[in-house]
Amino acid sequence: MGFLDIDNTTKSYGAVEVLHNVDISIEEGEFLVLVGPSGCGKSTLLNMIAGLEEISSGEIRIKDRVMNGVHPSKRNIAMVFQSYALYPNMTVGQNITFGLEMHGTPKPEREKAMKEVASLLQIEQLLDRKPGALSGGQRQRVAMGRALVRDPDVFLFDEPLSNLDAKLRVDMRTEIKKLHQKLGTTIVYVTHDQIEAMTLSTRIAVMNGGYVQQLGTPQDIYDTPANIFVATFMGSPAMNVVPARVAVENGKPMARVALHDGTETALPFSQGNMEGWDGKDILLGIRPETITDEDAADRKSSNIAHMTNRIVVTEPAGSDTFVTMTMGGKDVIARMRSDAEVHPGADFTFAVNMEKAVAFDPATEARIAP
Amino acid sequence: MAHATQDTAIRTGRAVRMLIYLVLILFALFYMLPLYVMLVNSVKPLEEITGGGMMNLPQLWTLEPWAKAWSSAQIGVEPTGLSPYFWNSIKMVVPAVAISTILGALNGYVLTKWRFRGDTILFGLMLFACFIPFQIVLIPMARMLGLMGLAGTTWGLVLVHVVYGIGFTTLYFRNYYAVFPTELVRAAQIDGAGFFQIFWRILLPSSGPIAVVSIIWQFTNIWNDFLFGASFAGADSQPMTVALNNLVQASHGVKEYNVHFAGAILAALPTLLVYIVAGRYFVRGLMAGSVKG
Known part of the structure; x- marks a missing residue:
């Protein structure tokens, strides 16, 4: 039994089931991120943990206590909303202590708790202001203060950074991570931003269409995605997925991929069981950063393959240069060093780290190997 | 913007x-x-x-x-002037406006933040109240007031005006609360606030503009109402409008036009005051539901 258990939980609106048999269990102090495109059911799941939406079937337990039908205020949770949801008619101080007041905490204790949280989040000078007079980042802090002051078992974050501008978002992301490391709280965090998911979490649940596609550590999710959806959703630029055919040459399985001019190159598989796939079509997944020039290839990799292909477009981004080429009839992006000598229209020899390559079944889109 | x-x-x-x-x-x-x-x-x-x-x-x-x-002007048979009727009106208008506004706010709160099956149909039916002509309900209403023992009393008039006003006040508050962020209500729920605590502590303090609209609208309508006052009021609960009519329509003696003019201004003064004091919030409140920003 974990600290927070989501046990075979479904959610339906009338006859329409929007969440299908979700099973997630996390330990105390974990940072779980629910990530997926809009409409995947991640916010619905969060609201079910919060008690704002009913659970159609299954169980949600916090500290082994069944939460089905328990009022939100009695679950010992706190939530940070996307719009922050600060009470506009109250000062920052009143906003922070409102929950304690409603739970009947005496005033001196409320004041003390408020002071502690305010100094932790460095918002002491804002306590007498109204939310309307605060900037986005300050509101964000107050919203977190309101959650922290309750000292709940579980923190729920509903896309808390999506209303901030790009720079502030990165700052607040670090701030949240620091806070989690410092306080060791259990957090469930909803976002559609896969970078937030990767950077913050100890575990990620990638959701799509009401199903949990994969639950695992950020590294698991990134390196061994369960299917093509997870592979292409996580990572930016997305993983390249190209049609290939398996051919066993000298007892070694190879992926034969068509290059820009229709000639084929053979990329050797590194690990995994490709038996029974000889001669069959697969989809080969290659992350952009695993296609580089020879000098930048991972020296620790035991399986660097080479291929010469024509460069279609180069996009210098300062820190990296993105190179587009054609493989298997699809655009493939490689992430090169910014000083790699690449020119559009020229042929270039790429080094592919096949240790990191993933094979998918074209019919089920599930991962075959590794 | x-x-x-x-x-x-x-x-x-x-x-x-x-x-x-x-x-x-x-x-x-x-x-x-x-x-x-x-x-x-x-x-x-x-x-x-x-x-x-x-x-x-x-x-x-x-x-x-x-x-x-x-x-001292002759109103009906008594030379009392308009003053007792002025107070009759006040005693009728203040509770009627207060009750209908609070009920409208509660209705708006429930219809937008505690949605239930059939709530839009219920709201549609309540809107119907805005379209029922006064004359149609005169006789059934007289019967109802009689049954409730409120015939000829100020509280009877209050009831009539509250019932007629709820349609409008509900419309105002529902539209205002429809754009009020539901996340605030959810945050308050998680904070442990109950149904009425959320209403008093979160929604009502943010409802200034629409409350002003509701109060102005209700105050003018109820103060200026003549038909219900003439139909349902007793001798000691007649409102200002009925008294003014009795003053002006007196069929005996000299027509004292100067007194009539003064009386008419006295009757119009309270609504004028309400507009002057709260008028600038009126447009702001009316706009609040429609234009965001």
């Missing part, structure tokens, strides 16, 4: 502009004319009016007609 600059105004020549102002001023004067006539004639002795100078300024200024209208 960006502020509109002067540059967006249509450029017009000086002459055209003068013409526009002239026409506007003329319209304004024409519009103010009845008020002028009322004010001027309410501070004249009666002879000056009957002598034929209705538009002239008074030669002899006097507040006599105002005093008479307020405290």
Whole structure:
């Protein structure tokens, strides 16, 4: 039994089931991120943990206590909303202590708790202001203060950074991570931003269409995605997925991929069981950063393959240069060093780290190997 | 939201502009004319009016007609002036406005933040109240008031006006609360606030503009109502409008036009005051539901 258990939980609106048999269990102090495109059911799941939406079937337990039908205020949770949801008619101080007041905490204790949280989040000078007079980042802090002051078992974050501008978002992301490391709280965090998911979490649940596609550590999710959806959703630029055919040459399985001019190159598989796939079509997944020039290839990799292909477009981004080429009839992006000598229209020899390559079944889109 | 600059105004020549102002001023004067006539004639002795100078300024200024209208004019059979009826109106209007506004706010809160099956149909039915002509309900309402033992009392009138007002106040508050962020209600729920705590502590403090709209609307309608007052009021609960009618329509004796004018102004004064005090919130509140930003 974990600290927070989501046990075979479904959610339906009338006859329409929007969440299908979700099973997630996390330990105390974990940072779980629910990530997926809009409409995947991640916010619905969060609201079910919060008690704002009913659970159609299954169980949600916090500290082994069944939460089905328990009022939100009695679950010992706190939530940070996307719009922050600060009470506009109250000062920052009143906003922070409102929950304690409603739970009947005496005033001196409320004041003390408020002071502690305010100094932790460095918002002491804002306590007498109204939310309307605060900037986005300050509101964000107050919203977190309101959650922290309750000292709940579980923190729920509903896309808390999506209303901030790009720079502030990165700052607040670090701030949240620091806070989690410092306080060791259990957090469930909803976002559609896969970078937030990767950077913050100890575990990620990638959701799509009401199903949990994969639950695992950020590294698991990134390196061994369960299917093509997870592979292409996580990572930016997305993983390249190209049609290939398996051919066993000298007892070694190879992926034969068509290059820009229709000639084929053979990329050797590194690990995994490709038996029974000889001669069959697969989809080969290659992350952009695993296609580089020879000098930048991972020296620790035991399986660097080479291929010469024509460069279609180069996009210098300062820190990296993105190179587009054609493989298997699809655009493939490689992430090169910014000083790699690449020119559009020229042929270039790429080094592919096949240790990191993933094979998918074209019919089920599930991962075959590794 | 960006502020509109002067540059967006249509450029017009000086002459055209003068013409526009002239026409506007003329319209304004024409519009103010009845008020002028009322004010001027309410501070004249009666002879000056009957002598034929209705538009002239008074030669002899006097507040006599105002005093008479307020405290000694013949209303029906008693020479009481309008003052007791003024208080009757106040006793009817204040509770009726307060109750209908609070009920409207509660309805709006429930219809937007505690949605239930069939809530839109219920709201549609409540809106119907806005379209029912007063005359249709006179007889059933008289029967109901009789059954409830409220016939001829101030509280009977309060009930009638509350029932008629709820449709409008619910409409106002529902539309206002519809754009009120539901996340605030959810945050308050998680914070442990109950149904009424959320209402009093979160929603109501943010409802200033729409409350003003509701109060102005209800106050003017109820204060100016004549039909229900004439139909359902007893001798000691008649509102100002009925008394004013009795004063003006008296069929015996000399027609004291100056007293009538003063009485009419007295009857109109409270609604005028409400508009002056709260009027600037009125438009703001009406706009609040429709335009965000």
